[in-house]
Amino acid sequence: MRSAARLLRTQGYEATxxxxxxxxxxATLGSIYHFFPGGKQELGAEAxxxxxxxxxxALAATxxxxxxxxxxxxxxxxxxxAELAESGWVCGCPVSAAALESVGRTPGIEGAxxxxxxxxxxxxxxxxxxxxxxxxxxxxxxxxVLNTTNGALLACQLARxxxxxxxxxxxxxxxxxxxQPKEKP
Amino acid sequence: MRSAARLLRTQGYEATxxxxxxxxxxATLGSIYHFFPGGKQELGAEAxxxxxxxxxxALAATxxxxxxxxxxxxxxxxxxxAELAESGWVCGCPVSAAALESVGRTPGIEGAxxxxxxxxxxxxxxxxxxxxxxxxxxxxxxxxVLNTTNGALLACQLARxxxxxxxxxxxxxxxxxxxQPKEKP
DNA sequence: GTCTATAACGAGATAGAC
DNA sequence: GTCTATCTCGTTATAGAC
Numbered sequence: 001m002r003s004a005a006r007l008l009r010t011q012g013y014e015a016t017x018x019x020x021x022x023x024x025x026x027a028t029l030g031s032i033y034h035f036f037p038g039g040k041q042e043l044g045a046e047a048x049x050x051x052x053x054x055x056x057x058a059l060a061a062t063x064x065x066x067x068x069x070x071x072x073x074x075x076x077x078x079x080x081x082a083e084l085a086e087s088g089w090v091c092g093c094p095v096s097a098a099a100l101e102s103v104g105r106t107p108g109i110e111g112a113x114x115x116x117x118x119x120x121x122x123x124x125x126x127x128x129x130x131x132x133x134x135x136x137x138x139x140x141x142x143x144x145v146l147n148t149t150n151g152a153l154l155a156c157q158l159a160r161x162x163x164x165x166x167x168x169x170x171x172x173x174x175x176x177x178x179x180q181p182k183e184k185p
Numbered sequence: 186m187r188s189a190a191r192l193l194r195t196q197g198y199e200a201t202x203x204x205x206x207x208x209x210x211x212a213t214l215g216s217i218y219h220f221f222p223g224g225k226q227e228l229g230a231e232a233x234x235x236x237x238x239x240x241x242x243a244l245a246a247t248x249x250x251x252x253x254x255x256x257x258x259x260x261x262x263x264x265x266x267a268e269l270a271e272s273g274w275v276c277g278c279p280v281s282a283a284a285l286e287s288v289g290r291t292p293g294i295e296g297a298x299x300x301x302x303x304x305x306x307x308x309x310x311x312x313x314x315x316x317x318x319x320x321x322x323x324x325x326x327x328x329x330v331l332n333t334t335n336g337a338l339l340a341c342q343l344a345r346x347x348x349x350x351x352x353x354x355x356x357x358x359x360x361x362x363x364x365q366p367k368e369k370p
Numbered sequence: 371g372t373c374t375a376t377a378a379c380g381a382g383a384t385a386g387a388c
Numbered sequence: 389g390t391c392t393a394t395c396t397c398g399t400t401a402t403a404g405a406c
Contacts, residue, residue, distance in 0.1 A: 012286040014199035018400060028373055033401070035371095040400065090289045096339065100282040101197040103342045104275045114343040143349050144333060144356045147340050151332030154281065157288045158299040164328050171329045175360050203382060213391050218383070220389095225382065 001025075004047035005054075010090045012097035013044055013109055038108075044098065045112040051094035052116035059123050069131035069180075070173030073124075073145060077169030080153060081162035089160050092153045121146055128176065137179045145172050186210075189232035190239075195275045197282035198229055198294055223293075229283065230297040236279035237301035244308050254316035254365075255358030258309075258330060262354030265338060266347035274345050277338045306331055313361065322364045330357050 003025035007016040018040055022029045036043040062079055066072040084091055099113035121142045128138035128145075148168050155164035188210035192201040203225055207214045221228040247264055251257040269276055284298035306327045313323035313330075333353050340349035 010288075011290065012197065012199060014197060015286055015290070017398075019398080029401085030374080030403095031372055088289065092285065092288065097282075097285040099343060100277065100285060100339060101200055103195075103277065104273065105196065105200070110343065117340065117343060140352045141356070143340065143352055144337070147336030147349060147353060148329060148333040149336070150339065151334070151336035152329070154285060154335065155302065155328065155332050158284060158295065158302060164332060167325045167328055168332060171326070171360055174363065175356055178359065178363060202380075204380080214382095215384085215392080216390055 001043070001047055001050055004043055005051045005094065008044060008047050008098050009051065009092065009094045010097075013101050013106065018043075041106060041108045044106075045108040048095050048098060048109065048112040048116060052112070052119060055094055055116075056119050056123060059120055063123060063127045069127050069133075070176045072127060073172050073176065074169040077149060077152070077165045077172075080149065081156060081165040084153065084156055084165070085162055089157050092157050093150050096150060096154070117146060131176070132181050133176075133179055141176060141179065144175070148172055186228070186232055186235055189228050190236045190279065193229060193232050193283050194236065194277070194279045195282075198286050198291065203228075226291060226293045229291075230293040233280050233283060233294065233297040233301060237297070237304060240279055240301070241304050241308060244305055248308060248312045254312050254318075255361045257312060258357050258361065259354040262334060262337070262350045262357075265334065266341060266350040269338065269341055269350070270347055274342050277342050278335055281335060281339070302331060316361070317366050318361075318364055326361060326364065329360070333357055 004016070004021045007021060007024060018029060018032065021027075021043070022032055025032075032043065033039065036046065058079075059076065062076050063072045066075055095113045095116045098109050099117075102109035102113065104110075124145050125138050125142035128141055129135070131138075133141065148171070149165070152164040152168035156162060189201070189206045192206060192209060203214060203217065206212075206228070207217055210217075217228065218224065221231065243264075244261065247261050248257045251260055280298045280301050283294050284302075287294035287298065289295075309330050310323050310327040313326055314320070316323075318326065333356070334350070337349040337353035341347060
């Protein structure tokens, strides 16, 4: 399943075959279908849930490392940019590729992806709340923080450059701080 | 080719078959291969270039309609949100799905997608420059404006809601105006 | 539970009559 | 230039020996 998650992340859902997952993981095809009787869609959804939890843990850890929300967001974008570059620009968002293909086509995959984004948004939301933002501002900003980061991730992949993500961090920190109550007026 | 562009937009590259394009367009398979001897990848790249030009024209028109860059960006997000909802949440970014699948796998598709984003970024950049931003700020913000919009598009598709895009417009306008020289200090 | 073999089908691509 | 028929290969999924 870790293999499936990895392949889904780099190739998307449609381009990843069951045989490819079997080869990459060392499991046999029969064994995979034994544990995932729902076939490719069930395995895909499970793999996305796995990526979801994994990324959520990393996100929570990085957010906790910096008290200020803006600085925490910058740290996240730096981490993502570094990992992306290290992977040869193939390890982008763990669920975006599968999500985009699945909209209106593969409900199981789409649902799992939607829930992943919701969970990550909740983490950012809480961080923003602790930073002193109002309930409404925090809720709205959490959405934009994720969307901007996600879009920047794709831009980095296409440009083979860390710049879009780092720029996103800078802009998001500025945007968040513009909503924060000032300490010294 | 318009059919190919449409299918690539809603399903991505890998999930779209040549036979499906033939059926959807009314052309026969032999005819398609006659005009696109490079096969699926050539047709796909051409379709992305088509979507690129089409979207660039719409973007330029909407940007020109409002003198203030922030208001222009809000108008763009509104337009995108309306079109997306009207399409039943399937007509997202014309190239993102194919772009994500193609990174490091299908150079022809990846290149066409990268050039599309570059062209759109140039349009936003010029608008920001006319709005009085410095060369550097305009360049950096143009990237983030596109990335945020793009990320919000996917969020709207998954949530079946226009809110993420409208929120993105609000935040981007605020961010841009924070970089604009003030008229009345 | 694990593996091999294969069924049933669709993919991209091509040949050749018209 | 257009169409039909087909080739070859890979896909998801299953059957059944072990």
